[in-house]
Amino acid sequence: MKHLASFSEKDDFDYRDFLASPVNFKSSKDHFLTLVENCKASITDGYYQKIVPSRREKFRTDKSFHPVKELVKLCEAYENAFVSLVYLPNQGLWLGATPELLISVDEDQNFETISLAGTQEIQPAFELSQASWMQKEIEEQALVSRYIINCFKKIRLREYEEYGPKTVKAGNLIHLKTSYKVNMKEVNFPQLGSVMLDLLHPTSAVCGMPMLPAAKFLQENENYDREYYSGYLGPINYEGATALYVNLRCAKIYKHDMILFAGAGVTEDSDPEKEWMETEIKFQTLLNIIQA
Ligand SMILES: C=C(O[C@@H]1C=C(C(=O)O)C=C[C@H]1O)C(=O)O
Numbered sequence: 001m002k003h004l005a006s007f008s009e010k011d012d013f014d015y016r017d018f019l020a021s022p023v024n025f026k027s028s029k030d031h032f033l034t035l036v037e038n039c040k041a042s043i044t045d046g047y048y049q050k051i052v053p054s055r056r057e058k059f060r061t062d063k064s065f066h067p068v069k070e071l072v073k074l075c076e077a078y079e080n081a082f083v084s085l086v087y088l089p090n091q092g093l094w095l096g097a098t099p100e101l102l103i104s105v106d107e108d109q110n111f112e113t114i115s116l117a118g119t120q121e122i123q124p125a126f127e128l129s130q131a132s133w134m135q136k137e138i139e140e141q142a143l144v145s146r147y148i149i150n151c152f153k154k155i156r157l158r159e160y161e162e163y164g165p166k167t168v169k170a171g172n173l174i175h176l177k178t179s180y181k182v183n184m185k186e187v188n189f190p191q192l193g194s195v196m197l198d199l200l201h202p203t204s205a206v207c208g209m210p211m212l213p214a215a216k217f218l219q220e221n222e223n224y225d226r227e228y229y230s231g232y233l234g235p236i237n238y239e240g241a242t243a244l245y246v247n248l249r250c251a252k253i254y255k256h257d258m259i260l261f262a263g264a265g266v267t268e269d270s271d272p273e274k275e276w277m278e279t280e281i282k283f284q285t286l287l288n289i290i291q292a
Pocket residue numbers: 052054100116117118119175205206248249261262263264265266282
């Protein structure tokens with residue numbers, strides 16, 4: 001951390017030289033509200049159980065914005081998030097602080113995945129024991145849990161441990177989380193990590209159920225390219241362990257702006273205005289900490 005912080009102060013190269021100006025796009029609230037209505041209508045028709053539409057929004061970055069400094073601030077603010085800063089030529093510079101583990105395998109061959117969904121905004125002094133959840137969020141998260149259990153069923157894996165659901169904090173938000181753990185040595189399944197990765201991604205926390213039709217629905221209706229948002233990233237076989245996270249609460253950084261991405265799980269009980277608000281408060285996870 002110290003190394004990162006001093007890097008940002010002493011180097012005089014301008015990272016902006018590497019970055020493009022963002023393409024112009026209009027972020028329309030009406031479009032998102034109509035999209036949520038269309039998701040609900042398709043769910044009511046009986047074919048889908050859940051769809052997770054998303055949107056993006058452009059924000060001006062402050063003069064003092066520096067990606068490495070912002071990375072350090074995010075690491076300090078969000079102890080439980082996977083905080084990342086990634087530059088890829090032609091794909092740009094991405095900054096994020098995601099609460100969502102996709103899969104991990106530790107050095108002792110313990111596998112873990114989680115089901116994370118349901119969102120509420122909280123104030124800093126909020127105690128987790130005060131949390132109460134509506135039927136809509138409970139059902140929404142249960143769908144993600146069912147999706148994971150179905151993946152285990154496909155590979156006939158019965159020996160998993162399930163913890164939760166319990167309420168967890170992710171910055172300015174709380175979510176419902178259930179963890180699934182498997183001792184890969186005990187079940188004699190050394191490939192479990194890669195097999196589950198193929199089956200899980202994209203989970204119904206970011207896409208929908210059933211998965212393939214929901215992905216097609218989003219491609220046809222979302223009207224923009226998610227790029228790396230809702231993909232996954234993380235260390236692979238680093239010191240014997242792998243931990244891949246879903247790329248949420250993330251921003252693509254441009255010369256003088258950044259584009260933030262956020263989605264919200266829609267079920268038949270969704271209220272479009274509330275889903276819009278949910279994407280707004282998800283943007284705040286980054287905006288509360290970084291210079292914008
Ligand atoms: C889709 C996002 O988040 C996911 C959707 C959630 C929800 O619908 O309540 C909650 C956590 C994440 O699994 C996002 O942050 O963009």
